[in-house]
Amino acid sequence: MFAIALLVVCEAQRDQSVAVKGQFLCGSAPAANVRVKLINRSISHDLLGRGNTDASGNFMLSGGTAKLTQIDPVLKVSHDCNNVRQLRAPLAPGIRRETFVIPKKYITKGKIPKKIMDIGTINLELRFQNERRKLKVNRIVATA
Numbered sequence: 267m268f269a270i271a272l273l274v275v276c277e278a279q280r281d282q283s284v285a286v287k288g289q290f291l292c293g294s295a296p297a298a299n300v301r302v303k304l305i306n307r308s309i310s311h312d313l314l315g316r317g318n319t320d321a322s323g324n325f326m327l328s329g330g331t332a333k334l335t336q337i338d339p340v341l342k343v344s345h346d347c348n349n350v351r352q353l354r355a356p357l358a359p360g361i362r363r364e365t366f367v368i369p370k371k372y373i374t375k376g377k378i379p380k381k382i383m384d385i386g387t388i389n390l391e392l393r394f395q396n397e398r399r400k401l402k403v404n405r406i407v408a409t410a
Contacts, residue, residue: 281377283330284314284339284368288385289323292347296323297390301344304329306337307367314339323387328379339368347390364394 286304290297297319304315304327311382314329316338343364374385 279332279334281330282337282373283328283374283377283379284330284337284372285326285379285382286339286341286368286372286385287324287326289387290319290325290343290345290347291323291387291389291391292336292345293389293391296321297345297347298323300325300328300390301348303342303344304368305340305342306331306333307340308333308335308338312337322354326382328382330374330379336370337373338400339373341366341368341385343390345390348393362390363395364390 284304290300290334298321298376300319302317302325306312306314306385312331314331315327317325317327319325321401345362346361349362366385368383372381
């Protein structure tokens, strides 16, 4: 009986995938080497794909997973463009982190995305309403 229930659950899981592409700028220059991640924001926070922007600030990510419920994909971006606190202050602590929600219509049934969400070109100098910061601490190791 347990085996049948397990088989039903496994069959109920469905492959879902998503893809996103775009370009980031920092002012008028390409934002090269910006970390980008495609995450399933549902309960498990599965990593669907990750990478960095190229020398021109372009990126393309895709990924998928098998879930019982529909995935909730978001694009997470980590960068240090325009990393200032106030005009009088030096650099603000931490890496700037943005999250962009991918519309549900770009979720594809199957392992290979059939649609690509093109976010266009975004200037990361902007301050985003949902912006967060992640403090990066370098460890100093003392030697005797």
